[in-house]
Amino acid sequence: MLSIDILTNMVQSLPAVFPSLKKLRLEGSNLKMIPKSIEKCCLLKDLSVKDSKQLNEITGLPQNITTLNAINCPSLNIHAAATDLVLKRIFEYGCTIKRTFWLAGKRLPEWFDISNKGNSLRFWFRNRIPDITVGLVAWGANRGYDYYFKINNGFEISCSNFFSHSCLEPEEIFISNDLCAIVSSRSTLPLLDEWNYAEISFVQSSNSYHLEIEPVRWSAVYVNRQNFSMEDIQFTNPYPADCEHQEMAQGESSQADSFAMAKNFQAQSPALSSGEVKGEPSLNQVESDEEMEAFYASLEVEKTREALKIVQDFMSNDASILLHPEQCTVLKTNLDFLSNNLTEDDVISREVITLISEASREFNHWSKDYTEASIKVASISCELLRAEELEAALKDNMEQYKDAVAKENVHQRKRDIFEKGKMLKTRRDDLREKIPHLQHEHCLAKETQTRIEDEWSKLRENLKMIFID
Numbered sequence: 001m002l003s004i005d006i007l008t009n010m011v012q013s014l015p016a017v018f019p020s021l022k023k024l025r026l027e028g029s030n031l032k033m034i035p036k037s038i039e040k041c042c043l044l045k046d047l048s049v050k051d052s053k054q055l056n057e058i059t060g061l062p063q064n065i066t067t068l069n070a071i072n073c074p075s076l077n078i079h080a081a082a083t084d085l086v087l088k089r090i091f092e093y094g095c096t097i098k099r100t101f102w103l104a105g106k107r108l109p110e111w112f113d114i115s116n117k118g119n120s121l122r123f124w125f126r127n128r129i130p131d132i133t134v135g136l137v138a139w140g141a142n143r144g145y146d147y148y149f150k151i152n153n154g155f156e157i158s159c160s161n162f163f164s165h166s167c168l169e170p171e172e173i174f175i176s177n178d179l180c181a182i183v184s185s186r187s188t189l190p191l192l193d194e195w196n197y198a199e200i201s202f203v204q205s206s207n208s209y210h211l212e213i214e215p216v217r218w219s220a221v222y223v224n225r226q227n228f229s230m231e232d233i234q235f236t237n238p239y240p241a242d243c244e245h246q247e248m249a250q251g252e253s254s255q256a257d258s259f260a261m262a263k264n265f266q267a268q269s270p271a272l273s274s275g276e277v278k279g280e281p282s283l284n285q286v287e288s289d290e291e292m293e294a295f296y297a298s299l300e301v302e303k304t305r306e307a308l309k310i311v312q313d314f315m316s317n318d319a320s321i322l323l324h325p326e327q328c329t330v331l332k333t334n335l336d337f338l339s340n341n342l343t344e345d346d347v348i349s350r351e352v353i354t355l356i357s358e359a360s361r362e363f364n365h366w367s368k369d370y371t372e373a374s375i376k377v378a379s380i381s382c383e384l385l386r387a388e389e390l391e392a393a394l395k396d397n398m399e400q401y402k403d404a405v406a407k408e409n410v411h412q413r414k415r416d417i418f419e420k421g422k423m424l425k426t427r428r429d430d431l432r433e434k435i436p437h438l439q440h441e442h443c444l445a446k447e448t449q450t451r452i453e454d455e456w457s458k459l460r461e462n463l464k465m466i467f468i469d
Helices: 004-012 036-040 081-091 178-184 240-252 255-267 283-315 317-325 323-343 348-407 411-465
Strands: 022-024 046-048 067-070 100-104 112-117 120-125 132-139 144-151 155-163 172-178 197-203 215-224
Touching: 004 036, 046 317, 081 348, 120 215, 132 144, 132 197, 155 215, 197 215, 283 323, 283 411, 317 323, 317 348, 323 348, 348 411
Parallel strands: 022 046, 046 067, 067 100
Antiparallel strands: 100 172, 112 215, 120 197, 132 172, 132 215, 144 155, 144 197
């Protein structure tokens, strides 16, 4: 097996040596990182690093990649900042390129817009079907999965090539935009004028093993923002007056009838019963009004308690939580709610209310700056490490050349070593010129990280004062 240094250098030099590379197999290797330089392999579509036990990070992928197999890679952390960002960006291109990734892990990336425990999830959309990427956590071991996209409990699109590789791990992660590509090829779809109900479900293929076991643990959807407005999709029923009524109508009536029934039901107002009299309110009516006001006031207090608990739970984490968009959204939503609704009547001090308001205002800046700084630190650290590896490789090349000189009839060997040495020196010199700038940028990014971590820690300590009797 190649040493880690030689293998890393080989992968980093692929764009220059094999510019037309389309398929790459590094299965069972001791590679620790898929380097950013692989992005320059513009024609590379199929990459497999499965069974690479030491692989822990993906810092780049070619834009045209269609298949990535990284199962049985126990050290790989897809939630690390650099890897998470690479995966998100590669699927942000939408359905122009069909992609399917198999990854080691038990938890889907945080950038998915909605995740649900089990093999199905639902959402509502309007105007047109959104470009989506689907993901799931499922049992491996030669199981295949079909998935179905049902619109308004009627029209259905299916995809049956969502197949798992045989693996040793009990669980693995699938991410694919197959369905997005299929939907985009349909020019005419039976959609309603406003909100359309959609359901996605994953079903184990009939030719898979262990059919008695439910294979799908978590399912998720990510919406491509480049080609679709998030104002045209909702993950909760837009007709909340009677969700069961809405879904029943969609299942038992025609699409047009179901939409009309939902709208009519939503528009209905309660009629006066035969015992009610218009005019001055009676004593019973006044007491009833007071009871209703007290009831909804208690619900507001309950909602405030829940928001405070959520904020306190999130703030018990360190600043690395800012690297997870989904969790940041939850925290920001609750900070905004508390900022707009907390009063001193809630037995919360004015100082704490002010603190929460400031946190609500600054949160987006913290999240953006900390994420950018963390990615920059990780990326520059890789470049600085590469500089050290090039320096070591060039020294080793010099020793190899000295050994070759000491031997006779090894002219070709000397020539090979010499050519490699020239290549290493060119790459080292190019990178050496960038090192001062990289070190400066690294220092600034670390300062940003430290500043936000200090502000986060201070906020966490101050928020410990929050309580409601």
